[in-house]
Amino acid sequence: MEADLKADLKSLAEEQPLYALKEIVMRHEGQKGAAIPILQDIQGVFGYISPEMLQRAGEFSGIPVNDLYSIVTFYAQFRLEPIGKNLIQICHGTACHLAGAEKITESLQFETKAPAGKTSEDGLFTLEKVACLGCCSLAPVMTINEETFGHLSPDGVRKVIRETRKISSAEKSREEVTS
Amino acid sequence: MTEQPKYRLKVGLATCGIAGGAAKVYRALEEKLEGSSIPLERTGCIGMCYNEPLVEVIEADGQSYLYGNLEPEDSTRIVEQHIGEGKPVTELLVLGRGSETDDPSYFSRQKRILLKNSGHIDPEEIDSYIAADGYEGLKRALTSMTPEEVIAEIExxxxxxxxxxxxxxxxxxxxxxxxxxxxxxxxxxxxxGDPGAFMDRSILEGDTHSVLEGMLIAGFAIGASVGYVYIRAEYPLAIRRLQIAIRQAEERGLLGENILGSGFKFEVFIREGAGAFVCGEETALLMSIEGKRGMPRFRPPFPAEKGLFGCPTSINNVETFANVPRILHQGAAAYSSLGTAESKGTKVFALAGKIKRGGLIEIPMGTTINEIVFDIGGGISTGKPFKAVQTGGPSGGCIPADLGDTPVDYESLKKIGAIMGSGGLLVMDEETCMVDVARYFLTFTREESCGKCTFCRTGTNQMLKILEGITEGEGREEDVDTLIEMAEKIKAGSLCGLGQTAPNPVLTTIKYFRDEYDAHVREKYCPAKKCKALIDYTIIEDACTGCTVCARQCPVDAISGAKKEPHLIDQDACIRCGLCTNSCKFDAITVTSMPKGEDELCHR
Structure with a gap:
């Protein structure tokens, strides 16, 4: 989905989620084998796919909910739970494995208090192990919200997390004040 | 006519370049050059990933200077000194006149045909591709050949x-x-999907139109009017460049109806993969495009007869398509003059791991492993002895250093139990534990097995359990033989390539590194000092200054000691995470693994 459209749908989703969902599904009307692109777009806009979204997507598209469910549970891309404020993807490709990705992951777990594959209790961090980010010359590598960090050390990532935590906490308290 | 600019600047903006900081350098240059007439261009992967971010300065006479390992601040010196005063900044150069590095051999030993455009043209500009003889192959096919002649040329x-x-x-x-x-x-x-492989991504990001052109020629040859690109969703930049390339080709009449006036029509759609390794297998890929779970189908019927939506389908890889325009443009004879008797042309590899000069390389088939590792790659990055290379990712095998004279071609690699694979080439040094490597790949394939075939589903699980046992010091004498037996059965009892090749990393490591398995099983000893259960972290009393940094780093408070006194690690509490070694500035913490039978040496 193009970036502009995604942004429009995202703001629509905040006001009228059901309408946004319908809009997403209808964009694929008549497309052959549309189930996966529909689900990808839903996740792109909402960040994850809830059971209710799955139900509604089935109703709007006419694709049996069973089929949709079989897809979201098969493909690693789909998330059935909302993610934390910061999504951290730790590369576990071969080059990163050789360069010590396991240690990086442990260090991140200690620092974020999020178990691998889960979100921390404070909702600030979601840790995800991924197969390969394809930046092997920078191994070990991780991304935080799509920004890539390379040549990591267990010590270095703790600093990055502390920085990120500071920024996120400040944002969070600002949000609380304004709301 | 406009005057030729005195200098042109190019920044390598592929995913790994951007990850290395190239976008920041690009923005800094843009700022510096504001108001001047010096063109600043973006290009794909230049190939020297180990020197990212890279900036090329080309003088009016074609003389090229390549700057590497840049920080945004360096842009000031490049612009002021090189562009302004005409004096190249030699200490930042990695290639070109005046450069003081030994990097030239990185490129001079390669043969860059497929990668000739990547890092030179602007992948987001169709004219840039056309100026580099782009779409000439398609022109030749459509205007002077029959589909049968195209196929004969490829043959x-x-x-x-x-x-x-x-x-x-x-x-x-x-x-x-x-x-x-x-x-x-x-x-x-x-x-x-192979971890450690980024060739296809680099081609798609750096020379997008060549893949489209290859698909167009293939469509003409087989009589297809529709093409799909099934691409990993994890490659957002490649997807975006493909979208741009498709739109530009449509605008130029190179996609759509009546292409080049030949009556041939063709359209291309992009489908994003959803993160399932098995979808690299052709029938699983087709299921995924059809909107289903990506589980392989029985063959026959082969996709050539009954493929996508039940119609005849030819599925080829990115690099295969990228070869096609070159063959059609320059002729089959020129192409087949490169390579060996059975393997023609060149192959692109993603060279990574414990290598000094890692990056995107292209070699003629028949180049040996040693030539790749030492002449192109510059040897081992850690200075430790070269131990093995791994090709073909989770489906491939480990090739020991003493078979380094093996030429890289389909048959030679197969003969020694490895495969060519899609192009990942991981270099390993002495510090790499081969049992751990086998366990690593099995963890991956176990996870990615779609579950359809029992042998693959439960077999990989069982093999992984055994391997985990071995790395945890629980290995039994019969384990290795059990692994071999199971490996053969999984190969025979699986429907698709995933299961048929999943045991390869285990089989080749057993074949060439049996002594390491035996050390783990019999002596509970990890020669590479990698397997957590078999190693200890200890503080060298004489080297420890008592600075307390490690004690503060330790997440489980296993390190104790008074300030300015040597510290001690409580071996029972230690979880062997290694954070302490990383933090110690005095190299006072060592990792040891002792063969059983030398218990008196053991610290535990």
């Missing part, structure tokens, strides 16, 4: 599938051409 070039298995491309095409059906499809497999 005489000797092109074989670059996805890894090496199936002759012309056979796939002619079978699909001969198959009956109104609608036929071309599918480009860009689901590059």
């Amino acid at each position: 005489s070039s000797g092109l074989r599938g670059r996805g890894g298995a090496g199936f002759p491309t012309h056979l796939k095409w002619s079978l699909t051409r001969k198959a009956e059906g109104e609608q036929k499809y071309i599918v480009c497999n860009a689901d590059e």
Whole structure:
């Protein structure tokens, strides 16, 4: 989905989620084998796919909910739970494995208090192990919200997390004040 | 006529360049050059990933200077000193006149045909591709050849599938051409799932149109009017460049109806993969495009007869398609003059791991492993002895250093138990534990097995359990033989390539590094000092200054000691995470693994 459209749908989703969902599904009307692109777009806009979204997507598209469910549970891309404020993807490709990705992951777990594959209790961090980010010359590598960090050390990532935590906490308290 | 600019600047903006900081350098240069007439261009992967971010300065006479390992601040010096005063900044140069590095051999030992455009043209500008003879191959095919002649040309070039298995491309095409059906499809497999492989991504990001042109020629050859690119969703930049390339090709009449006035029509759609490794297998890939779970189908019928939506389909890999325009433009003879008797042309590899100069390389088939590792790659990055290379990712095998004279071609690699694979080439040094490598790949394939075939589903699980046992010091004497037996059964009892090749990393490491397995099993000893259960972290009393940094780093408070006194690690509390070694500035913490039988040396 193009970036502009995604942004429009995202703001629509905040006001009228059901309408946004319908809009997403209808964009694929008549497309052959549309189930996966529909689900990808839903996740792109909402960040994850809830059971209710799955139900509604089935109703709007006419694709049996069973089929949709079989897809979201098969493909690693789909998330059935909302993610934390910061999504951290730790590369576990071969080059990163050789360069010590396991240690990086442990260090991140200690620092974020999020178990691998889960979100921390404070909702600030979601840790995800991924197969390969394809930046092997920078191994070990991780991304935080799509920004890539390379040549990591267990010590270095703790600093990055502390920085990120500071920024996120400040944002969070600002949000609380304004709301 | 406009005057030729005195200098042109190019910044390598592929994913790994951007990850290395190239976008920041680009913005800094943009700022510096504001108001001047010096063109600042973006290009794909220049190939020297180990020196990212890279900036090339080309003088009016064509003389090129390549700057590497840049920080945004360096842009000031490049602009002021090189552009302003005409004096290259030699200490930042990695290639070009005045450069003081030994990097030239990185490129001079390669043969860059497929990568000739990557890092030179602007992938987001169709004119840039056309100026580099782009779409000439398509022109030749559409205006002067029949589809059969195109297939014959591919046959005489000797092109074989670059996805890894090496199936002759012309056979796939002619079978699909001969198959009956109104609608036929071309599918480009860009689901590059092997960890440690980024060749296809780099080609798609750096020379996008070459893949489209290859698909167009293939479509003409087999009689298809629709093509799909099935690409990993994890490659957002490649996807965006593909979208741009498709739009530009449509605007120029190179996609759509009546292409180049020949009456041939063709359109291309992009489908994003959803993160399933098995979808690199062709029938699983087709299921995924059809909107289902990506589980392999029985073959026959082969996709050439009954493929996408039940229609005849030819599925080829990105690199295979990228070869096609070159063959059509320069002729099959020029192409097949490179390579060995059975493996023609060149192969692109993603060279990574414990290597000094890692990056995107292209070599003629028949180049030896040693030539790649030492002449191109510059040897081992850690200075430790070279131990092995791994090709083909989770489907491939480990090749020991003493077989370094093996030429890289389909047959030679197969003979020693490895495979060509799609192009990942991981270099390992002495510090790499081969049992751990086998365990690593099995963890991956176990996770990615789609679950359809029992042997693959439960077999990989069982093998992984055994391997985990071995790395945890619980190995039993019969384990290695059990692994071999199970490996053979999984190979025989699996429907698709995933299961048929999943045991390869285990089999080759057993074949070439049996002594390491035996050390783990019999002596509970990890020679590479990698397996957590078999190692200890200890503080060298004489080297420890008592600075307390390690004690503060330790997440489980296993390190104790008074300030300015040597510290001690409580071995029972230690979880062997290694954070302490990383933090120690005095090299006072060592990792040891002792063969059983030398218990008196053991610290535990």
